[in-house]
Amino acid sequence: MAGKNVLIVYAHQSSGSFNAAAKDVAVKVLTEKGCTVDVSDLYEINFKATATVEDITGGVKDPDCFSYAEETKLAWEEDKLSSDIVKEQSKLKKADLVIFQFPMYWFSVPAIMKGWIDRVLTLGFAFSPEKRYSEGMFRDKKAILSFTTGSFESMFSPNAINGDMNVTLWPLQNGILHYCGFQVLGPQIFWAPAHVSRSDCSTMLDGWRARLQNLLNEQPIDFPLLEYFEKDTGFQLKPEIVELRATEELGISVGIHQGKKVPPNNQMRWHVKENRF
Structure with missing residues (x-):
């Protein structure tokens, strides 16, 4: 430091x-x-x-x-x-x-x-x-x-x-x-x-x-990367990202939860990045 x-x-x-x-x-x-x-x-x-x-x-x-x-x-x-x-x-x-x-x-x-x-x-x-x-x-x-x-x-x-x-x-x-x-x-x-x-x-x-x-x-x-979103569709999640998470119980983040449950403590502490994206 x-x-x-x-x-x-x-x-x-x-x-x-x-x-x-x-x-x-x-x-x-x-x-x-x-x-x-x-x-x-x-x-x-x-x-x-x-x-x-x-x-x-x-x-x-x-x-x-x-x-x-x-x-x-x-x-x-x-x-x-x-x-x-x-x-x-x-x-x-x-x-x-x-x-x-x-x-x-x-x-x-x-x-x-x-x-x-x-x-x-x-x-x-x-x-x-x-x-x-x-x-x-x-x-x-x-x-x-x-x-x-x-x-x-x-x-x-x-x-x-x-x-x-x-x-x-x-x-x-x-x-x-x-x-x-x-x-x-x-x-x-x-x-x-x-x-x-x-x-x-x-x-x-x-x-x-x-x-x-x-x-x-x-x-x-951890926040979703800009590259996960498609500019031509009004910055919606790309279909491949949606597909990858289709079986997940939780959404990606508090604000971008895909209609799923909001991830607990997503804005309160660090979470391990999801390398599969």
């Missing part, structure tokens, strides 16, 4: 929070392991969450029918993105690992972190129609969601009121991170730290501290 660059995208308002403690543990452990750690403290820098025309300097191509994706792609190509976006993209370009540290809000990330995603992961820089998913821009980088919940673990199961956490994670891990090509590590979930004892909080942080020792060497979550 020595010599690796780590970016922590951190979103919490309080330096006394559990999220702050988790962020500090990561900085300390990874620095001691020889990594260079950079923290983007989104509340501290008052990062702008809204994606607007102000993100582009020097005017836009079509002000009457403004397309954020297309205009920021042009601005990225012409070095006309706003300085705060350029700064974050520069950090991201150097990073071997990105840790997103946040409290889960409404089953997703806080608005300020979603703004970082919307504004920093621009078309052209982070993805393109040709370079996405397993062929994505960031396929040589790893990423992990590290977050706190307001509910206990028992409430995030297939039979519980909040539903399966694997389903909750699919849009974030597949639709954002894997879409940009990241190798996605299993999430680090801190279950309801606000509702447990200080001792239990310390135990959770100790578990994170231990995991960080070898985090960069972990195997990523």
Whole structure:
């Protein structure tokens, strides 16, 4: 892990929070392991969450029918993105690992972190129609969601009121991170730290501290490869892939389950890749 660059995208308002403690543990452990750690403290820098025309300097191509994706792609190509976006993209370009540290809000990330995603992961820089998913821009980088919940673990199961956490994670891990090509590590979930004892909080942080020792060497979550899908049919699974899995009880992944049962813990931990594909 020595010599690796780590970016922590951190979103919490309080330096006394559990999220702050988790962020500090990561900085300390990874620095001691020889990594260079950079923290983007989104509340501290008052990062702008809204994606607007102000993100582009020097005017836009079509002000009457403004397309954020297309205009920021042009601005990225012409070095006309706003300085705060350029700064974050520069950090991201150097990073071997990105840790997103946040409290889960409404089953997703806080608005300020979603703004970082919307504004920093621009078309052209982070993805393109040709370079996405397993062929994505960031396929040589790893990423992990590290977050706190307001509910206990028992409430995030297939039979519980909040539903399966694997389903909750699919849009974030597949639709954002894997879409940009990241190798996605299993999430680090801190279950309801606000509702447990200080001792239990310390135990959770100790578990994170231990995991960080070898985090960069972990195997990523397994997602279906882009080559499994046929472009001419609207990116449906190729017939040969469907045929190979016809007798399987479980689908390929949480989001692509082929009408079968959803694979358990598909978004929570690494699974052995299926070499027969």
